[in-house]
Amino acid sequence: xxxxxxxxxxxxxxxxxxxxxxxxxxxxxxxxxxxxxxxxxxxxxxxxxxxxxxxxxxxxxxxxxxxxxxxxxxxxxxxxxxxxxxxxxxxxxxxxxxxxxxxxxxxxxxxxxxxxxxxxxxxxxxxxxxxxxxxxxxxxxxxxxxxxxxxxxxxxxxxxxxxxxxxxxxxxxxxxxxxxxxxxxxxxxxxxxxxxxxxxxxxxxxxxxxxxxxxxxxxxxxxxxxxxxxxxxxxxxxxxxxxxxxxxxxxxxxxxxxxxxxxxxxxxxxxxxxxxxxxxxxxxxxxxxxxxxxxxxxxxxxxxxxxxxxxxxxxxxxxxxxxxxxxxxxxxxxxxxxxxxxxxxxxxxxxxxxxxxxxxxxxx
Ligand SMILES: *Cc1c(COP(=O)(O)O)cnc(C)c1O
Numbered sequence: 224x225x226x227x228x229x230x231x232x233x234x235x236x237x238x239x240x241x242x243x244x245x246x247x248x249x250x251x252x253x254x255x256x257x258x259x260x261x262x263x264x265x266x267x268x269x270x271x272x273x274x275x276x277x278x279x280x281x282x283x284x285x286x287x288x289x290x291x292x293x294x295x296x297x298x299x300x301x302x303x304x305x306x307x308x309x310x311x312x313x314x315x316x317x318x319x320x321x322x323x324x325x326x327x328x329x330x331x332x333x334x335x336x337x338x339x340x341x342x343x344x345x346x347x348x349x350x351x352x353x354x355x356x357x358x359x360x361x362x363x364x365x366x367x368x369x370x371x372x373x374x375x376x377x378x379x380x381x382x383x384x385x386x387x388x389x390x391x392x393x394x395x396x397x398x399x400x401x402x403x404x405x406x407x408x409x410x411x412x413x414x415x416x417x418x419x420x421x422x423x424x425x426x427x428x429x430x431x432x433x434x435x436x437x438x439x440x441x442x443x444x445x446x447x448x449x450x451x452x453x454x455x456x457x458x459x460x461x462x463x464x465x466x467x468x469x470x471x472x473x474x475x476x477x478x479x480x481x482x483x484x485x486x487x488x489x490x491x492x493x494x495x496x497x498x499x500x501x502x503x504x505x506x507x508x509x510x511x512x513x514x515x516x517x518x519x520x521x522x523x524x525x526x527x528x529x530x531x532x533x534x535x536x537x538x539x540x541x542x543x544x545x546x547x548x549x550x551x552x553x554x555x556x557x558x559x560x561x562x563x564x565x566x567x568x569x570x571x572x573x574x575x576x577x578x579x580x581x582x583x584x585x586x587x
Contacts, residue, residue, distance in 0.1 A: 224468035225312075229471050232571035234561045235549035236378055236524060237401070238421040242566040245476045253397075262351075263472045268465050277461065281373035288435060290410050297432040297453065298461040303328065303366055303400045305451075306417040306430065310396055311342070311374070313453050314415070314438060318366040321345040323388060327354045327555065328375035328398060330547055336372070342461040352556070353380040355516035359388030370394045370414055376402035376521050378422065379553040381514065381560065383521040388410060394438065402523050403431070405482060406491035421563045423523070428467040432456075453497050481565070490565055491522075497563050497572045498522045504576045510534075510583040514558065528558035529586075535559060538582055548576050 233240045254264050259272045266273050269364045281296045290296065299305070311320060311333070318340035322333040324347040336342045341366055346357040364371060371390040376383045378401040387395065392490035394414030403418035410416065410433060432453070439453045449455050455463050481490060502520065505513040505527055529535050535558050539551050552558040563572055 230550045231546040232466050232567070232574055233548055234563070234571075234575070235406065235566070236422070236553070236560060236562045237419070237421070238427050239284070239562055240307060240566045241425070241473070242477065242480050245473065245480050245566075248476055262521075264469045265410060266468070268462060269470050271300035272487060276475055277466070279479060280471055283475065284431070284479035285484060286402060287478060287487055288408060288410055288433070292426050293436050294410060295432075295436060295453075295457045296461075297434065297456045298466050298474075299430040299432055299456060302427075303417065304331070306398070306432065307332040308339075309451050309453065310370075310415065310417075311336040311339040312447055312451055313440060313443065314394075315395065316440075317342045317367045317369050319343070320360070320370050321363050321368045321393070322358070322372045323347070323359060323362075324349060325356055325382060325384075326374055326380045327553075328378065328400070329372070332374065335500060335558060343368075345363050348382075353377060353382065354514055354517040354519075356384050359384075359587065360386075364389075364391040364393055366392045370396045372396045374398040374406075376400075378522055378524050378562075379556060379560075381521045381524040381526040382516075383517040383523075385440055385518070394435070400563075401564075404477075404487060404490065405494050405523055407487040418472060420474055421426050422562075423566075424438055424477050425469055426470045427475055429470040431474075433468075452517060457587055462570060473499045494522045494563070494565065495571070496565065497569050498525065500526050500569070500572050500576055501561060501563070508579070508583055510587050511579060514556070523564055524562050526552055526556060526558060526560040528552075530558065534586060535538050537586070538579075541582065542575070542578055545574070545578055547571075547578060550575075564570055 253262055280408050309332040321343045324330050324333055324344050345362045348355050348357050352486050371393045375397045396415045397413055398417040399416050404422050414435050416433040417433050421427035506510055510529055511527050550559045552560040
């Protein structure tokens, strides 16, 4: 590829592509951050310099998402997986929760929650290999439910909730890992949002949690480890123990980048443009086809197949030689998947579609 750094177009589902501008700033600030004489990696998380970094990160995130004042922003660790446990441990009061299972991540969260209470699967799309989002306008929500749980964008299957479920007044908990900051969100519609950084906002190791204050409880079971209490992290502004300092710094650069390009409205427009290029081609192709019901399509993760595993394999191999990498579908689905997160430039999607057209001509 003829670009300055010989970078490929990286369609990985995560850890995933980051904006070049962000990586350049990180490079330039690597050895001596803002005249501190050291790298962000080397400084105390209790220093004034670092305090500015984490406070600015939170401030910019609040700006981007217009987060109401009665919500806390936490920078944690343990990935989305730890939230599969922390959510039920902290939010179950009546001991009942309703889960909507639209993919492997929601299923994992559901299975984990089963350890802590009476957990109901109120809807699922497993009957059709999670290729759609079920109608959630009138589910049998348990009167006792402490919350309703969704995985908003299903990274593996490429589906997204375009309408939030009717929770009948219950608090909504959303795993937004793979669509976080891809478009504006009305935070007030949620009780809790969590997102792993490595899909759309930064490096692996940072977990962002946005939680309404009244859901932060003190009266947790005696056995609950301190590190698994939202309250401990909220009371200490995410500095109860050493946070993933460098990862949070990179996230803060991504937040600045998002603000610079015009915020989440502008980001959404760009993401729609990119996804449309690929979906339009898939809808017209005689070789490739998308695997997801149209009304459930994700802007971020776009799976597709040729119908022949031989051809899929050949495509992935040849695409790689053209600098279009990480296009292999998830091992449970097969085929291909193009993840087109915020930082994927439109040129990358154009290059992919061009190559698909070429491949189609030669292989049909
Ligand atoms: C990647 C992903 C996860 C798992 O994240 P980990 O950081 O590996 O725990 C969970 N949910 C969604 C939606 C994801 O995309």
